[in-house]
Amino acid sequence: MRDIDYIIVGGGTAGCILASRLTESGRHRVLLLETGGEPRSPFIRVPAGFGNLLRNRNYNWAYESEPHPDTRDRRIPIPSGRGLGGSGLINGMVYVRGQAEDYDGWAAKGADGWAWDDVEPWFRRVEDYDGPVAGPGPGRGRGGPFHLTQVRERFPIADAFLEAAAQDGARINEDYNLHQDGYGYYQVNQYRGKRWSPYEAWLKEARTRPNLEVWTGAHALGLTFDGTRCTGVRVERDGRELAMTARREVIVAAGSFRSPQLLEVSGIGSPDVLGAIGVPVRHALPGVGENYHDHYAIRMNWRLHGVRSLNECTRGPRLWAAVVQYFTRHTGILTLGPALCHGFVTAGAGSARPDTQFLFMHASYANAARRELDRLPGMTIGIIQQRPASAGHVHATSPDTRTRPAIQPRFLSAEEDRETLVSAMRIARRVVGQPALEPYVVTEMNPGPDAADDEGLLDFARDTGQTLYHPCGTCRIGGDGDPGAVVDPRLRVRGLDGLRVIDASVFPAITSGNIHAPVIMVAERGADMVLADAESGAPPRA
Numbered sequence: 001m002r003d004i005d006y007i008i009v010g011g012g013t014a015g016c017i018l019a020s021r022l023t024e025s026g027r028h029r030v031l032l033l034e035t036g037g038e039p040r041s042p043f044i045r046v047p048a049g050f051g052n053l054l055r056n057r058n059y060n061w062a063y064e065s066e067p068h069p070d071t072r073d074r075r076i077p078i079p080s081g082r083g084l085g086g087s088g089l090i091n092g093m094v095y096v097r098g099q100a101e102d103y104d105g106w107a108a109k110g111a112d113g114w115a116w117d118d119v120e121p122w123f124r125r126v127e128d129y130d131g132p133v134a135g136p137g138p139g140r141g142r143g144g145p146f147h148l149t150q151v152r153e154r155f156p157i158a159d160a161f162l163e164a165a166a167q168d169g170a171r172i173n174e175d176y177n178l179h180q181d182g183y184g185y186y187q188v189n190q191y192r193g194k195r196w197s198p199y200e201a202w203l204k205e206a207r208t209r210p211n212l213e214v215w216t217g218a219h220a221l222g223l224t225f226d227g228t229r230c231t232g233v234r235v236e237r238d239g240r241e242l243a244m245t246a247r248r249e250v251i252v253a254a255g256s257f258r259s260p261q262l263l264e265v266s267g268i269g270s271p272d273v274l275g276a277i278g279v280p281v282r283h284a285l286p287g288v289g290e291n292y293h294d295h296y297a298i299r300m301n302w303r304l305h306g307v308r309s310l311n312e313c314t315r316g317p318r319l320w321a322a323v324v325q326y327f328t329r330h331t332g333i334l335t336l337g338p339a340l341c342h343g344f345v346t347a348g349a350g351s352a353r354p355d356t357q358f359l360f361m362h363a364s365y366a367n368a369a370r371r372e373l374d375r376l377p378g379m380t381i382g383i384i385q386q387r388p389a390s391a392g393h394v395h396a397t398s399p400d401t402r403t404r405p406a407i408q409p410r411f412l413s414a415e416e417d418r419e420t421l422v423s424a425m426r427i428a429r430r431v432v433g434q435p436a437l438e439p440y441v442v443t444e445m446n447p448g449p450d451a452a453d454d455e456g457l458l459d460f461a462r463d464t465g466q467t468l469y470h471p472c473g474t475c476r477i478g479g480d481g482d483p484g485a486v487v488d489p490r491l492r493v494r495g496l497d498g499l500r501v502i503d504a505s506v507f508p509a510i511t512s513g514n515i516h517a518p519v520i521m522v523a524e525r526g527a528d529m530v531l532a533d534a535e536s537g538a539p540p541r542a
Contacts, residue, residue, distance in 0.1 A: 012086020110479025
C-alpha cells in the first residue's frame with residue numbers, strides 16, 4: 001500500500017474504531033497493523049466461550065505481573081486480547097460507562113475537554129441500547145454501532161440475591177449507566193444472543209473499503225523519525241522487516257502494556273528506563289509506563305442447596321441440552337458471561353459515592369484464574385475497589401518488542417485500598433445473610449468462617465486476588481507543565497510531531513467499573529480529533 005496517511009499500531013478495540021472512522025470519508029488511506037490474527041474461533045461469538053479464549057494463546061497474550069509483597073509475591077495472570085478485536089474478543093462483555101465524577105476528575109487533572117459533559121455524547125453516539133426509554137435527561141444511545149442489552153436470563157438464586165440486597169437497604173437500579181448505584185442486572189455487548197465485539201461493530205464493514213489495508217501477523221518493532229517528527233513504523237511480517245511510512249500520523253493503539261513499550265524501545269520515555277535497556281534517548285518523557293492502574297478482584301463464594309447453579313448445568317446431559325438451546329434459539333446459559341448481577345456500593349470510610357463493584361454469578365470457581373467451575377452448587381460475589389489508589393508501572397525490559405514488558409501493578413500497596421476492600425467483603429457477607437438467601441446458602445466457602453476479623457479477610461485478599469484485566473493509565477493525558485503527562489488533551493505525544501496514542505493507556509485515572517466502554521469513547525473522540533486536525537490543515541503536532 002502506497003501513500004499511507006495514517007498508520008494505526010494495534011487492532012484491538014481502539015484500533016478497530018480508529019480504522020473504521022478514519023476511512024469513512026474515503027479521503028484518507030489507512031494501514032492497520034496487528035500482531036495477532038483473524039478472529040476465527042467459534043467461541044468468540046458464543047458469550048460463554050470467553051473462558052476457552054482466555055486459555056488460548058492465539059487470542060490472549062497471557063501476561064503475568066511481577067511479584068510484589070502486598071500480594072504474597074505471586075505472579076498474577078493478566079489476560080490481554082490478541083488479534084483483530086483485541087480484548088473485546090475475550091472480555092466479559094460488561095458495559096459500564098463509569099461515573100460522571102470520574103471524567104470531571106480527568107479534567108481537573110489537566111485533561112481539558114474530557115469532563116463528563118464533554119464525553120457523554122460520545123457514549124450515546126456509539127450505543128444501540130435496547131433497554132427501556134429513560135426519563136428526563138439525555139438518556140441512552142439508540143442506533144449506534146455497538147449493540148447493548150441487559151442480561152436476559154433469569155434464575156431463582158439471582159432474584160434472591162437482588163431481594164437480599166433490597167432487604168439490606170439498597171435500591172434496585174434498572175440502568176446503572178444513567179446513575180451508578182444500587183443492584184440489578186448487568187448490561188452486555190451482545191446482539192441476538194451473540195457477543196458483539198468491536199471487530200463486528202466497526203472493523204468488519206470497514207475492511208471492504210479500498211482505502212483501508214489490514215495486516216495481521218505484523219509485529220511493530222519501533223517507530224521511525226525525522227528529527228522530532230514520527231514518520232512511520234518498522235514492522236516484522238512474514239519473516240521480513242519493513243519500514244512503513246505515514247504522510248500524516250502514526251497512531252499507537254496497542255494497549256496499556258504494548259503502547260508504552262513501543263514508545264520506550266523507540267527512545268521515548270524516562271532516561272533511566274531507556275538507559276537500563278540500552279536505548280538512546282530520543283525524547284525524554286518520564287511518565288511513559290507510569291501511572292498503571294487496574295482493578296484487583298477477590299471472589300467470595302458460598303455453597304448452595306435447594307437451587308440449581310451454573311456449576312451443575314455445564315456438565316453432562318444438561319450441557320448438551322444447553323448447547324442445543326443456544327444454537328437453535330440463541331438463549332440459555334451459553335449467552336452468559338462471567339457476571340449476572342451488579343452491585344455498586346459505598347464501602348470506604350468517608351467516600352461520597354460508590355467505590356466498590358460487586359459481580360454476582362450463580363457459579364463458583366474451582367480455579368478462578370482458569371475459569372474452571374466447581375461440581376457442586378455455588379454462587380460467587382466478585383469484589384473490586386473501583387478507584388484504587390495503588391499505582392504501578394509497565395516498562396520495556398529489552399530494546400526488542402518481542403520481549404515481554406515488566407508489569408508491576410503494586411496491588412493493595414495503598415492502605416485505603418486494603419481498608420475499602422475489607423469493608424466491602426463485610427457488606428457482601430451482610431447481604432448474603434439476609435432472609436431472601438437464607439433458604440439456599442449452606443456455608444461460606446471462601447474466605448470461610450475462619451476469616452472472621454479484618455486481618456483474616458485481608459489475608460484472603462492478598463493470597464487469592466486476581467486482576468479483572470482493566471489496565472490503563474500508562475501514557476496518560478495531562479496539561480501543560482505536567483511532567484508526568486505523555487499525551488496532551490488531543491492525544492498527541494508531547495514534544496513530538498505526527499504521533500498520537502489512543503487507547504486505555506491515556507486514561508488519567510481508572511474509571512468506576514469495567515473499562516471497555518470508556519476505551520470505546522476515547523477511540524471515538526480520538527478519531528474525531530484526528531479528522532478535525534486533518535480538515536483544518538493544521539500540522540499534527542503537540
